[in-house]
């Protein structure tokens with residue numbers, strides 16, 4: 001498999017090889033490359049992305065509901081603060 005310029009001059013954005021650095025630099029300034037860069041920076045949202053985002057928001061909502069159901073942050077704080085106590089007791093014993 002022979003690559004132009006031995007594969008040294010490669011545009012990642014366009015997945016294209018160029019014969020030398022000059023060709024690569026010319027390509028960097030070309031319309032094709034700039035359009036490609038823009039596409040990479042602003043990817044079109046696919047149906048999969050939308051569904052993933054929806055799934056994430058659903059998860060976040062259920063999590064916040066669970067946190068509210070458990071009562072308050074005070075409960076979890078008390079539990080965590082009481083946790084070290086048994087350890088200290090066992091150490092004394």
Ligand SMILES: [Zn+2]
Pocket residue numbers: 011012013014015027028032033034036
């Ligand atoms: Zn390019």
